[in-house]
Amino acid sequence: MFTPSYHDGVIKDLIDDVSVDDFNVDVGGQVEIIGWLYQYYNTEPKDRAFKKKKYSESDIPAVTQLFTPDWIVKYMVENSLGRYWINVLQAKGNKSSEADVAKQFNWKYFMPSAEQQSEEYINIQSNSKLQNTKPEDLTLIDPAMGSGHVLVYSFEVLMDIYESEGYSKREAATNILEKNLYGLDIDTRAFQLSYFALMMKGRQYNRRILNNDLKLNVYDIPELSEDSVDSFISHLPSNVEPTFSNLLKHYENGNEYGSLIKFDNVIDWEVVNPEVNNTSENQQMTFDDVDSIKNTGQLQDAINVSKLLTSKFTIGITNPPYMGSGKMDQVLSKYVKKYFKEGKADLFGAFMQRMAQLVEENGYYAMVTQHSWMFLSSFEDLRKELKNNALINMAHLGTRAFEEIGGEVVQSTAFVYQNTKVTNYVGTYERLIDFPSQQKKETAFLEAVNNPKSKYLYRTNQANFEKIPGMPIAYWASDELLNLYGSTETVEDVADVKKGSFTGDNSRFLRLWPEVSFSKVKFNCEDVTESIKSHKKWFPYNKGGSFRKWYGNHDYLINWFNDAAELKNFPKFGLRNPQYIFQEGLTWSSLSSGNPSFRYSENGFVFDSKGPMIFSKNLPYLLSLLNSVISTYILNILSPTLDYNPTAIRKIPYLFNRQFEKVIFKLSTDNILISKNDYNSNEWSWDFLRLPLLIHIADENLSLPNKILVELTNCAKIVAIYSQWREI
Known part of the structure; x- marks a missing residue:
């Protein structure tokens, strides 16, 4: 006790x-x-x-x-x-x-x-x-x-x-x-x-x-061993064996299939019931007569469950x-x-x-x-x-x-x-x-x-x-x-919306950009040929990120040396849409707990499955549409889960207004520039030059520590100061 x-x-x-x-x-x-x-x-x-x-x-x-x-x-x-x-x-x-x-x-x-x-x-x-x-x-x-x-x-x-x-x-x-x-x-x-x-x-x-x-x-719902089922069926008259085989074989995985069990053929209960309860002079076997089957009660349960x-x-x-x-x-x-x-x-x-x-x-x-x-x-x-x-x-x-x-x-x-x-x-x-x-x-x-x-x-x-x-x-x-649907085009009619690749091992093939020497990074690459000739190892990588519209979220680099030779030999790597790599487009974070946000992406980026891209001839106009409250409303209908997948983006109605096309184009390009300047004013950006508070102070009036800060920041672009960290 x-x-x-x-x-x-x-x-x-x-x-x-x-x-x-x-x-x-x-x-x-x-x-x-x-x-x-x-x-x-x-x-x-x-x-x-x-x-x-x-x-x-x-x-x-x-x-x-x-x-x-x-x-x-x-x-x-x-x-x-x-x-x-x-x-x-x-x-x-x-x-x-x-x-x-x-x-x-x-x-x-x-x-x-x-x-x-x-x-x-x-x-x-x-x-x-x-x-x-x-x-x-x-x-x-x-x-x-x-x-x-x-x-x-x-x-x-x-x-x-x-x-x-x-x-x-x-x-x-x-x-x-x-x-x-x-x-x-x-x-x-x-x-x-x-x-x-x-x-x-x-x-x-x-x-x-x-x-x-x-x-x-x-x-x-019972689970019957294959041996038990075979033993039971072997004692049955040959004319009823197919019926019982169709009935009982599904219960060999009864604990997996559960109520999903479906029978390939209609069960003839007029055949099953007499064999289950038969006590006639023919002495045909009943469930209780089969000594070789331990759980005869489970066989009866299988019959009852099957009837349901x-x-x-x-x-x-x-x-x-x-x-x-x-x-x-x-x-x-x-x-x-x-x-x-x-x-x-x-x-x-x-x-x-x-x-x-x-x-x-x-x-x-x-x-x-x-x-x-x-x-x-x-x-x-x-x-x-x-x-x-x-x-x-x-x-x-x-x-x-x-x-x-x-x-x-x-x-x-x-x-x-x-x-x-x-x-x-x-x-x-x-x-x-x-x-x-x-x-x-x-x-x-x-x-x-x-x-x-x-x-x-x-x-x-x-x-x-x-x-x-x-x-x-x-x-x-x-x-x-x-x-609106049925009376206008959708995004997929005017643009290619593509899902990106996945590395299979991010810790091996991806780096945050400050971890890498600039001398080994290739920015603004136009195509695969240029990437190979550059002999660079690391390239910008769109991988989604936090909520940010118009421009930014440039956090990662990917090992794409010699057209991703090492990656392509890695069995878990998944290459998608290689013909679009390094092209100018739009990107967004497909996995988000909040509203979607779309950004302009310059030439030179490889893109991830969670940072898909859109390619179109009229990127600024399309970007303004996707960042509008209208698209947010529509996406909350098409994909109100955490995943703003390319399929949902393709189905957004493309509302083209020719009368205001030029105005929308200018506003969109202005927003991209404003967002770009804002992003580059942060030390995290690889295009960061100096703190915004220092921009309006003449260099000769800066204190010595701030002068050093400005010079170091400018030199970082030229002499790859980050190479002092570690060679990658």
Whole structure:
């Protein structure tokens, strides 16, 4: 035995750091405390895994589990399951508005939809299936259930629905667990916690439920060894071997694929079921008869899971795992590319496709994901696929939607789709990105629910997204901008926008310019031939940098000796667009947490992947356009992430005004000159001559120390004073 300490350790943390309400079942504390405990269990494995370049199969549960805030769960459930039931009631003749029905159920996170003019949508909402739907007919799946937060709150909403239809709480609780709720996960501990949470929820309404022979429809997705599968199949009659092979081979990597498992052929359950339960006189083998397979229960689970994954559900809700394609191991990456190629850029993109497949026609699916799929070109094919579904509602959360994730990197969005195509569906969008905390986002959302004229509430025709190149989910784009596309050229029509190279080892091939002797640097190089003839080793390098418009950010030099011979022999080096090297152009910082800033770049620069360049015949005019508030506004629509990539720049409308062309040209060149003089007045510039305060003092009136400073500064350009540091 051990003596617990109340002064430090886990017990103290539970007392001091966890809210009393998290233990209070009446305010939802049961699922809250289970969720936080589960996340606590995963802390150390997650920290270890995050240090890896690629995640192994065993890392996936820890790195992809993130406890969903309670209000986001309620938003997703009420706006999918709740919305479907409101559709049912209205199809049966209920004349109350969506808002009034939601108020009767006390669904305060329900956002009423915009009024629809489409006859197509009106017909969908009044079909005969809805008119005949009973509570027992509703099916809801969470294919990445974690600790069961979504399922537990869905239980509550279903209980509201059953009670409104006259069912007793005891009967409703049993029906909900047996007929309505389904869940899957790859993590055994998550499965156990979900099972426990749901049973306790059922126990809350039916004290005898633990005494019943009740089996929940939640499963730990099994992983079967190849030998076990082969051994099992070898005992089967030859005519059923192909069916079982198609069924079970995916579970050899069950803990990687999870709910993404898709079967190459339709499973004939009339063949599978008799073989699983066969006890006929033929003495054909059942699962329990196979002594060579240790985990026969897992084989039965594989059958049960497969039935779920080949079924259609009324509702799907999940907070899917997040994992960029670069972090996937070879097995998972290959599988995702094969079966979910439109969403392959991230695991959550694959789950978005999977959810649409799991939900029946006219059903709803709700998710909370990173918001990158709304804008990035790597998700463009996914957006094109999703246009066949109606985007009902979106709570655009931005940063700090999850308290445990700080900073500006992870930006989230929660949304609800209906699995039906409506040509001109007008969706509702809550823009919560400017609210700086989870609590303030929740408060703002609730205010928008109660105030249809809220300034951050938008109602937008989904067809508008197709007007902008790349189809970004730009729900806040003005009508003026939407009309602009299609009536004018874009930047890519008048300029070449190019991504630069990457060294693969910056510490080896790059230097800050003061580290290098000027005698070994070649400035203002015109072309490759000149660079080779110069016999110089170091050349200016555009690598982005901090916010600065018009001119500047000349920090780095790159080893480009003999046309980058050493670099080109380095296996990690990536050479892009070599034909544009040393050309005059514009550059910018593609990775930025603030607004974009574009700069003029003289001849002689090599450019980086994070310091791309633009080449055009009319650079000053184009630079003035890109540095305008108009372009900033457009880029915040095309690429509101941290990455102002070349693809987004190419899609900016090119607003050419011939009447003011000369005026704009002069203003732009003046701005470049002003910015250049300002930049060169700083000691960091390699064109620095003297401090600005000394410019207006005659040399003969300078003090001796200042005279020395001026002379040394001037001589630095001639005698390469920096060569005294070290030869490079």
